[in-house]
Amino acid sequence: MPRERPLAPDYVRHTPSQPGGGRNRAALVEKARLSIKQGSKSFSAASRLFDRTTRERVWLLYAWCRRCDDLADAQEHGGELGDQAGALDRVEAIRVLTRRALDGQPTADVAFDAFGLVARECGITQAMADDVIAGFALDAQDWRPRSEGDLLRYCYHVAGAVGVMMAVVMGVSPLDEDTLDRACDLGLAFQLANIARDIVEDDAADRCYLPVEWLVEEDIEPGQHTKPHHRQELADMATQLVALMEAHEAAARIGAARLPFRSRWAVLSAARIYSEIGREVRRRGAAAWDYRVSTSKSDKIRHAAAAFFEALANNPPHPSEMPRWTRANLAERAASA
Structure with a gap:
């Protein structure tokens, strides 16, 4: 042979x-x-x-x-x-x-x-x-996401999973599931703020991260959500995105409290900067996409200073209700997709 x-x-x-x-x-x-x-x-x-x-x-x-x-x-x-x-x-x-x-x-x-x-x-x-x-x-x-769960699954992949890796880089044990969950929450919050800010830019690139179910509830024709006559409906959906952002942001602060001081300070600074983007979109309402929401250098300094004292106190309030969407159920949703 x-x-x-x-x-x-x-x-x-x-x-x-x-x-x-x-x-x-x-x-x-x-x-x-x-x-x-x-x-x-x-x-x-x-x-x-x-x-x-x-x-x-x-x-x-x-x-x-x-x-x-x-x-x-x-x-x-x-x-x-x-x-x-x-x-x-x-x-x-x-x-x-x-x-x-x-x-x-x-x-x-x-x-x-x-x-x-x-x-x-x-x-x-x-x-x-x-x-x-x-x-x-x-x-x-x-x-394209059909439901809110689909939207959060996308956010999990592109940002929540990055938050998990960032936590490991900061020294969180891969076995500390709860703290990794909170890091995932922060990534989800960041991505939800980005989506709210970039709805019109994403549409120009032929992308839409608003769930189909939300568009149907607002009685918006397919592909027409950024048209001027739908700006109020768009603002209403952005408000939903920001509400989700705030729920995950609040949960993330619980995990940040377990980090060393300088890591905690950095994370809370980033949380303040990104969440302010989402809240500014909500404040502007239908005018949110007339020009891009951003934070100035002075805003960043202000948020970093506020985060310093927040990190120093290290006593975040516990949310009355934790977010509906968790790292575990989003990972399960991804596995079954």
């Missing part, structure tokens, strides 16, 4: 597994710092409040999130969406590069190598990364 030939000759050497694919850590951190500075002024400002080690790790994780988002949407640093042809292929490329990074293999992409490094340092798992990548896959499939 002839001997089977090996898939690779015995003399071929496999690349040894190394954190960051063997890249210099300081160089990866610097590239990640520049990425967050360009990609998110709000998050960049809040990240400065972490201790040095945590701050660098947060930057490394952010760089991967930003790069994945840009690859998935064919854009640069969150700018205008590019040609969406081949979106599913780009998501598959994200999966392959992420898997290589987690295996300690070089990826030829700084952001993925940065992710491999922080994952090795903090214990981020393939399952955690897969939860985030699933959100990019939903957009690539031109997915």
